[in-house]
Amino acid sequence: MAVKQGRRILINKDLCQGCKNCQLACMAEHTGNKSVLLLDLENRANQARNFIEPGNDGKPVPILCRHCDDPACVTACMSGAMTKNPYTGEVSCDINKCAGCWMCVMSCPFGIIQPDRVNGTRAVKCDFCAGRHIPRCVEACPTGAITMEQR
Amino acid sequence: MKYVILGASAAGINAAKTIRELDPNGEITIVSKDKAIYSRCMLHHVISQGRQPREINFAEENFFEKYNINWLAGQEVLGLNTEEKTVLLTGDLKISYDRLLIATGSSSFIPPIKNLAAAKQIFGLRNIEDAVAVNLAAENTGAAVVIGAGLIGMDAAYALADRGLEVTVIETAEHILPLQLDKTAAQKYEKLFRQNAVNFFFKETTVEIKLDQDNNVRGVVLQSGAFVHCGLVIVAAGVRSNIEFLKNTNVKIGRGIQVNSYQETSVPNIYAAGDVCESTETFTGQVSLTPIWPSAILQGRTAGSNMAAIPRQLEINFAFKNSMTFYGLHTISFGLTGQADSDSKELIYQDAGNYKKIIFKDGVIKGAILQGDISNSGLIGKLVQDKTKISHPEQIFNMTYANFFAQKENGEFCFACNDNCH
Ligand SMILES: Cc1cc2nc3c(=O)[nH]c(=O)nc-3n(C[C@H](O)[C@H](O)[C@H](O)COP(=O)(O)OP(=O)(O)OC[C@H]3O[C@@H](n4cnc5c(N)ncnc54)[C@H](O)[C@@H]3O)c2cc1C
Ligand code: SF4
Ligand code: SF4
Numbered sequence: 001m002a003v004k005q006g007r008r009i010l011i012n013k014d015l016c017q018g019c020k021n022c023q024l025a026c027m028a029e030h031t032g033n034k035s036v037l038l039l040d041l042e043n044r045a046n047q048a049r050n051f052i053e054p055g056n057d058g059k060p061v062p063i064l065c066r067h068c069d070d071p072a073c074v075t076a077c078m079s080g081a082m083t084k085n086p087y088t089g090e091v092s093c094d095i096n097k098c099a100g101c102w103m104c105v106m107s108c109p110f111g112i113i114q115p116d117r118v119n120g121t122r123a124v125k126c127d128f129c130a131g132r133h134i135p136r137c138v139e140a141c142p143t144g145a146i147t148m149e150q151r
Numbered sequence: 152m153k154y155v156i157l158g159a160s161a162a163g164i165n166a167a168k169t170i171r172e173l174d175p176n177g178e179i180t181i182v183s184k185d186k187a188i189y190s191r192c193m194l195h196h197v198i199s200q201g202r203q204p205r206e207i208n209f210a211e212e213n214f215f216e217k218y219n220i221n222w223l224a225g226q227e228v229l230g231l232n233t234e235e236k237t238v239l240l241t242g243d244l245k246i247s248y249d250r251l252l253i254a255t256g257s258s259s260f261i262p263p264i265k266n267l268a269a270a271k272q273i274f275g276l277r278n279i280e281d282a283v284a285v286n287l288a289a290e291n292t293g294a295a296v297v298i299g300a301g302l303i304g305m306d307a308a309y310a311l312a313d314r315g316l317e318v319t320v321i322e323t324a325e326h327i328l329p330l331q332l333d334k335t336a337a338q339k340y341e342k343l344f345r346q347n348a349v350n351f352f353f354k355e356t357t358v359e360i361k362l363d364q365d366n367n368v369r370g371v372v373l374q375s376g377a378f379v380h381c382g383l384v385i386v387a388a389g390v391r392s393n394i395e396f397l398k399n400t401n402v403k404i405g406r407g408i409q410v411n412s413y414q415e416t417s418v419p420n421i422y423a424a425g426d427v428c429e430s431t432e433t434f435t436g437q438v439s440l441t442p443i444w445p446s447a448i449l450q451g452r453t454a455g456s457n458m459a460a461i462p463r464q465l466e467i468n469f470a471f472k473n474s475m476t477f478y479g480l481h482t483i484s485f486g487l488t489g490q491a492d493s494d495s496k497e498l499i500y501q502d503a504g505n506y507k508k509i510i511f512k513d514g515v516i517k518g519a520i521l522q523g524d525i526s527n528s529g530l531i532g533k534l535v536q537d538k539t540k541i542s543h544p545e546q547i548f549n550m551t552y553a554n555f556f557a558q559k560e561n562g563e564f565c566f567a568c569n570d571n572c573h
Contacts, residue, residue: 008562053553061553066563072529078161078192078444080209099193102474105525106483107445109533110552110564114526120479149562 006088007128008149009138011062015145016052018060023048025140029129044117049126050137051111062146064137065112065126067091073125076107082123092130095122152177154458155238155246157228158254159183160191161444162425162451164210166252169455171218177459179220182240186225188214189279192444197282198289198310204279228255228396233418239396249420250458253397253408254451256426257390257442262298265359272368272383273360276307277390285311285385292382293317296371298357300327302475304387305340308349309477311385318349319379321371325353331473331484336506336522343478352377360384390442392427405429407440412464414454422458424450433469433536434486441470469536474525483528485535486510486518500548509547514540516547527551537566 027046028036039046051063067084071091074082081097082104084090093104093113100121105113113125129135138148154170156163159181167179190209196202215222223240230239237247259275267273272288274281285307289295293316297308300322308318320327326337327344341351352373359372370380392407403409403417407429414422414430425447432439441450449465456463474483491497491510495517500507505523509516509531516535521528530552534541541547557567 010562011558013556051551053551055553055556061556063552063556063564068563069561072445075448076445078190078209079207080190080211083211099196100476101192102476102481102483102525103444106472106474106528106532108529109566111527111530113529115476115481120476120481 006090006151008067008089008151009064009135010147010149011064012145012147013055013059013061015143016060016062017143017145018052019142020052021140021142022050022062022064022137022146023052025136026050026126029132029136047114047117047124049112049124063110063112064146065091066110067126067128072107072109073104073113076103078103090128091125092127093123093125098122152459153247153249154179154252155248155250156181156252156254157183157238158252158256158425158427159185159188159222159224160254160256160425161209161447162254162256162427162454163252164188164214165448165451166254166422166424166455166458167220168214168218169452170459171220173456173459173461179218180223180246181215181220182223182226182228182238182246184225184227185278187279190444191277194276194279194282195306195310197279198276198285198307199313200286201313204283207279230396231400231402233400233402233421236420251421252414252451252454252458253402253416253421253423253427254425254447254454255393255396256447257392257407257440259386260389260391261386262388264298264357266362267360267386269366270360270362270368270384271366274383274385276303276385276387285383288383289314289316294319294381295383295385296321296357296379296381297385297387298371299387299389300324300329300351301387301389302328302331302473304385305344305475305477307385307387308344312344312347312349316348319352319381320344320349321352321355321357321373321379323354323356327351328475329489331475331488332482333488333490333508333520335508336482336484336488336520339480339506339522340477340482343480347478352379390426392429392440394427405438409438410450412453412466412468413457413462414450414465415457422454424454430465430468432471433467434471439470441468443470443472445472446470467536469532471535472532480522481525482520482522483525483532484518484520485532486516488518488520491518496544498544498547507548509544511541511544514542514544516541530555533566539566 026048055061079099189207193207361370408423453465495512510518
């Protein structure tokens, strides 16, 4: 039952301009109305699942969940909330099962997972924009730094 | 091929799944004392009544049917005959194996304290039965004592306080979580616990349990002579590997079952994984128990693969990592977190909500405590695990994966120089 990796978001960091459109898009996608225009940046509940951080040369680097082939977050999860879908390869967190123990936060070497900022009781990570064919970050990136590969 | 797995928890369940993925036709039997599948790491949620027992199941739905595994639940293994290749179960039941995995985990260690054996309301916290019994006892008393301020002890104290009991924690060290935290980080928590009716006695030991004539717990007596009134006691003074049934066998044992990096024991065709075994730990390079959930999972998968004749070595066996959260304050720690020795260097960052400490030795991180904002702590863990040389230690608190960015052909991230990447 080898895991098939259906989709992966590819990163070309040299094209990234650090505009953070992808972060805004990610935040908006996870609000009720999905609108960037209506997005309240002061509201702590609006939390991006992707990150743009400076590299050693000071240039921006997009850091997005890899939905790893052998995900450390899934291995560490002691509630069964974090799973890798064997058909699509996507790694997602069932927030109803999540116990907020932070074993996954401790284990993702790329710093992708964070506690939810409002209650600090559930893990927040990229869900590949559940149900959407093309993730919002990919759609929002104007430079081609973030693209999606379909296998 | 007949596979038998002893234990239906982190290591056993993951081994069985791995075997089934590699060997569609083998006969797989799991034997466990446990009558249900559940994550021990969430037992305290059953005490605080945040979750029902059925809500702490960690396995996939219909696990046994889905993977075609035979489960003998509620059965205790009493003995092993390595010549005959059989295990003896309760009721003189014998089952034979071609390959055997021992994943029986560990039990609460019960220290020799006067009257402890006779007392009615004394519990460890390891099995679901413990949590259910604690709940019953908690109905009849307003005060509890927890012996031991390690992670399990503090989980128990938190849960009991959460359901309204007055809790007293007795600890031999000078602060809570002595293996996971330093004094500063521990005291942040102690303050929160005290605000929630949890009291502490440090540098103290329990010498006697006071009972009434029916052996009901009435309190505990400490070494100093102090008396703490209570109606229930949780003992969280460490764990011991479940290896009694190996007594008359030639399976080599230290503090746990000795295994190599293939999870093989000293006896051919017998493997061990999880809390029950001891192995070479990555951070220290020493042979030790590795009693954390992710280690049990990885060891279980490794054992399963080797049992199904697909050779696999356990490459990373990093057990010096802890995560916790009490009263909304999160902490993750790695490595050795206590007093740094003279040739180590400590870097500390502190503000109202955060306390972060990193201990460097020869440019490598030897210990880390991240309290408050725990984002990016996984990166620190990876650097500790890989013993990565950090060229600019002073920038450690600002580092993210962007400072290490490298990609594999398939788009996965890796760490330049450490993994195979281009
Ligand atoms: C309250 C609590 C909180 C914890 N929190 C964390 C945490 O946050 N993070 C973390 O990493 N770890 C945590 N742990 C530790 C973690 O639960 C263990 O590392 C993990 O469960 C080990 O899995 P295992 O499969 O090796 O053994 P166990 O989970 O101990 O399972 C052993 C299995 O063997 C069976 N068994 C034992 N003896 C026999 C016998 N003679 N015959 C038949 N069956 C037998 C048992 O019924 C059980 O099914 C916690 C533990 C507790 C108790
Ligand atoms: S959260 Fe981290 S470990 Fe988990 S799949 Fe994403 S990148 Fe991999
Ligand atoms: S925080 Fe939630 S998703 Fe993460 S390891 Fe714990 S239970 Fe699993």
